[in-house]
Amino acid sequence: MAQNCLKCLKYTMCVVNFVCFICGTAGFGFGVFMMMNSKVSSLIPSLSSMNIANMLFIIGIIMTCVSFLGFLGALKENRCLLVTFFILLFILILVELTAAFLLLLYESKIGSFLQRDLTDSLEKSRESAKGGNSTMSTGDWDIIQTTGCYNKLKAWFEENFLATGVAVIVLCVIEVLGMCFSVTLFCHISQSGLSYK
Template structure:
């Protein structure tokens, strides 16, 4: 009975890690696509290394590597790989909780930094007459400039207009992109929090499965020795 449960645990862990590995490859591919097609560094030049595409790329690499370790460790009943998988999950969970706490504690400071960087990005785009990245954001979020349309004066890009482009009475998008980004974050705050909690639960389950399998292998003398 115990052997049957442990075999079930082993193959469940293999199947779960395989699914997570496939998801990690998808995230990695989407991150590469975003990096190639959307040069978001023009929006936030100072925070360019922390843009959405780079974060997807890093997350994809981490997910694929960790899930591959878990899959291979369970399949081969390798104690070294299982222990490494356990430690990596534990470190990832600590990092996620630390980042979540820092975002809550320094929300105002982060908002100020984002505003300053968006302003620098807008000034750079205005000086180079290349606003394609800003056009994408302004049309997607229905916003204009950092605070409002006056940030673009005297050369207002077409993406700021709602109607009347080229006429004497044009109409512009009323909200600034900073406010729209803040609203977007607040609207998805609960979803993000629930996602972090679910992710931590999955990581705790993964650690429990890995340690249970590790202890069984140690008691039975199977698998590779450390």
């Protein structure tokens, strides 16, 4: 009975990590595609490196590497890979919880920073347009201003705050389950006397 449960645990871990690997690869590929085809500069100069393409690229790489370790560690029953998978998931959870805590703690400061940076970016775009050196056309800024980008973005976050919180909690639960599964498999391998492969 215990052997059947462990086999079920092993293959569940393999399937979940394989799905995460595919999603990470897709995110990585889409991020590269957006980097190659994006012609519009960032609206927020201070956070120019944190655009959607770069974030997809980085998240895709992290998901691909971590899920590959989990998949291979579970499939091959390799203790070293399972421990590495556990440590990486633990670090990811710490980073996510720290980022969430800092966002909640400095919410008002982040909002005023974004508003100030958007205004500075608009002024620089106007000055560049007068000199003919703008990488972003004034038409792009006109479109952005008629949607009221800052206010719309703020309202969207406020409306979807609960959904975002639930998504973060679900992600953390999945990561904790992955850690529990890897520890359980590690203990089973150690008790069975199986050596490193």
